[in-house]
Amino acid sequence: DIGSFIQQLISLACYTKNLEAQSHLIHFNYEASDFTSIHKFLGEQYEAHLEQFDKLGEFVRSMDYLMPMSAKMLWDMCPQFNDLTSYKPAEMLTIYYKNLEELGMKAKKLEPIAQKIGAIDIANYLADLVGQAFKAAWFVKASLRNS
Numbered sequence: 001d002i003g004s005f006i007q008q009l010i011s012l013a014c015y016t017k018n019l020e021a022q023s024h025l026i027h028f029n030y031e032a033s034d035f036t037s038i039h040k041f042l043g044e045q046y047e048a049h050l051e052q053f054d055k056l057g058e059f060v061r062s063m064d065y066l067m068p069m070s071a072k073m074l075w076d077m078c079p080q081f082n083d084l085t086s087y088k089p090a091e092m093l094t095i096y097y098k099n100l101e102e103l104g105m106k107a108k109k110l111e112p113i114a115q116k117i118g119a120i121d122i123a124n125y126l127a128d129l130v131g132q133a134f135k136a137a138w139f140v141k142a143s144l145r146n147s
Helices: 002-029 035-062 071-076 089-116 120-145
Strands: none
Touching: 002 035, 002 071, 002 089, 035 120, 089 120
Protein backbone atom coordinates (compact mmCIF):
# COMPACT_ATOMS: atom_id res chain seq x y z
CA ASP A 1 0.00 0.00 0.00
CA ILE A 2 1.56 3.28 -1.15
CA GLY A 3 -0.17 5.34 1.55
CA SER A 4 1.38 3.23 4.30
CA PHE A 5 4.78 3.43 2.61
CA ILE A 6 4.52 7.23 2.40
CA GLN A 7 3.64 7.46 6.11
CA GLN A 8 6.75 5.41 6.92
CA LEU A 9 8.83 7.60 4.61
CA ILE A 10 7.50 10.74 6.35
CA SER A 11 8.32 9.17 9.71
CA LEU A 12 11.85 8.48 8.51
CA ALA A 13 12.18 12.09 7.34
CA CYS A 14 11.00 13.25 10.76
CA TYR A 15 13.61 11.02 12.37
CA THR A 16 16.37 12.69 10.34
CA LYS A 17 15.06 16.14 11.32
CA ASN A 18 15.25 15.15 14.99
CA LEU A 19 18.78 13.82 14.42
CA GLU A 20 19.71 17.16 12.89
CA ALA A 21 18.60 19.00 16.03
CA GLN A 22 20.20 16.45 18.33
CA SER A 23 23.58 16.45 16.59
CA HIS A 24 23.55 20.25 16.46
CA LEU A 25 22.84 20.51 20.19
CA ILE A 26 25.57 18.01 21.05
CA HIS A 27 27.88 20.00 18.73
CA PHE A 28 27.23 23.08 20.92
CA ASN A 29 27.37 21.37 24.32
CA TYR A 30 30.09 18.73 23.98
CA GLU A 31 33.09 19.23 26.27
CA ALA A 32 35.79 16.57 26.44
CA SER A 33 39.42 16.01 25.48
CA ASP A 34 38.36 14.98 21.95
CA PHE A 35 36.30 18.17 21.52
CA THR A 36 37.89 19.28 18.24
CA SER A 37 37.31 16.06 16.32
CA ILE A 38 33.80 15.48 17.73
CA HIS A 39 32.82 19.12 17.15
CA LYS A 40 33.93 18.90 13.50
CA PHE A 41 32.24 15.52 13.01
CA LEU A 42 28.96 16.72 14.49
CA GLY A 43 29.03 19.84 12.31
CA GLU A 44 29.21 17.58 9.28
CA GLN A 45 26.50 15.35 10.72
CA TYR A 46 23.88 18.01 11.31
CA GLU A 47 24.42 19.24 7.77
CA ALA A 48 24.07 15.66 6.50
CA HIS A 49 20.86 15.16 8.50
CA LEU A 50 19.39 18.34 7.04
CA GLU A 51 20.23 17.07 3.55
CA GLN A 52 18.67 13.68 4.40
CA PHE A 53 15.50 15.36 5.63
CA ASP A 54 15.32 17.47 2.48
CA LYS A 55 15.85 14.50 0.18
CA LEU A 56 13.24 12.35 1.93
CA GLY A 57 10.76 15.25 1.95
CA GLU A 58 11.29 15.75 -1.77
CA PHE A 59 10.60 12.06 -2.37
CA VAL A 60 7.33 12.38 -0.43
CA ARG A 61 6.33 15.41 -2.47
CA SER A 62 7.35 13.73 -5.75
CA MET A 63 4.72 11.10 -4.97
CA ASP A 64 2.13 13.87 -4.49
CA TYR A 65 1.83 13.59 -0.70
CA LEU A 66 2.32 16.39 1.84
CA MET A 67 4.89 16.76 4.60
CA PRO A 68 3.89 17.83 8.14
CA MET A 69 3.69 21.60 8.62
CA SER A 70 5.13 22.08 12.13
CA ALA A 71 7.89 20.91 14.44
CA LYS A 72 5.25 19.42 16.76
CA MET A 73 3.74 17.41 13.91
CA LEU A 74 7.23 16.17 13.05
CA TRP A 75 7.99 15.22 16.65
CA ASP A 76 4.66 13.40 17.00
CA MET A 77 5.66 11.14 14.10
CA CYS A 78 8.82 10.01 15.97
CA PRO A 79 7.67 8.81 19.41
CA GLN A 80 10.46 6.21 19.46
CA PHE A 81 13.23 8.83 19.12
CA ASN A 82 15.63 8.79 22.09
CA ASP A 83 16.05 12.28 23.47
CA LEU A 84 19.10 13.59 25.29
CA THR A 85 18.85 13.64 29.08
CA SER A 86 22.44 14.40 30.12
CA TYR A 87 25.27 16.79 29.33
CA LYS A 88 27.87 14.07 30.03
CA PRO A 89 29.86 13.60 26.81
CA ALA A 90 29.69 9.79 26.74
CA GLU A 91 25.98 9.76 27.47
CA MET A 92 25.21 12.32 24.75
CA LEU A 93 27.19 10.35 22.18
CA THR A 94 25.70 7.03 23.26
CA ILE A 95 22.14 8.29 22.74
CA TYR A 96 23.14 9.79 19.40
CA TYR A 97 24.77 6.62 18.05
CA LYS A 98 21.79 4.53 19.15
CA ASN A 99 19.54 6.90 17.21
CA LEU A 100 21.85 6.62 14.20
CA GLU A 101 21.62 2.84 14.35
CA GLU A 102 17.84 3.09 14.58
CA LEU A 103 17.85 5.34 11.49
CA GLY A 104 19.85 2.68 9.65
CA MET A 105 17.45 -0.07 10.70
CA LYS A 106 14.38 1.95 9.72
CA ALA A 107 15.83 2.72 6.29
CA LYS A 108 16.86 -0.93 5.86
CA LYS A 109 13.29 -2.11 6.58
CA LEU A 110 11.76 0.46 4.24
CA GLU A 111 14.06 -0.19 1.25
CA PRO A 112 12.46 -3.50 0.12
CA ILE A 113 9.02 -1.89 0.30
CA ALA A 114 10.24 0.88 -2.01
CA GLN A 115 11.53 -1.82 -4.37
CA LYS A 116 8.20 -3.65 -4.25
CA ILE A 117 6.16 -0.57 -5.21
CA GLY A 118 8.62 0.30 -7.98
CA ALA A 119 10.10 3.40 -6.37
CA ILE A 120 13.64 2.52 -7.44
CA ASP A 121 15.00 6.04 -6.84
CA ILE A 122 13.77 5.95 -3.25
CA ALA A 123 15.02 2.41 -2.73
CA ASN A 124 18.48 3.39 -3.93
CA TYR A 125 18.54 6.42 -1.64
CA LEU A 126 17.37 4.34 1.33
CA ALA A 127 20.21 1.88 0.71
CA ASP A 128 22.65 4.79 0.72
CA LEU A 129 21.06 6.17 3.89
CA VAL A 130 21.61 2.82 5.62
CA GLY A 131 25.32 3.10 4.85
CA GLN A 132 25.50 6.71 6.02
CA ALA A 133 23.77 5.93 9.32
CA PHE A 134 25.85 2.89 10.22
CA LYS A 135 29.13 4.55 9.19
CA ALA A 136 28.37 7.54 11.43
CA ALA A 137 27.35 5.24 14.30
CA TRP A 138 30.63 3.35 13.90
CA PHE A 139 32.61 6.60 14.12
CA VAL A 140 30.81 7.59 17.33
CA LYS A 141 31.25 4.13 18.91
CA ALA A 142 34.95 4.11 18.02
CA SER A 143 35.33 7.56 19.57
CA LEU A 144 33.66 6.36 22.76
CA ARG A 145 36.04 3.41 23.02
CA ASN A 146 38.97 5.80 23.01
CA SER A 147 37.53 8.04 25.75
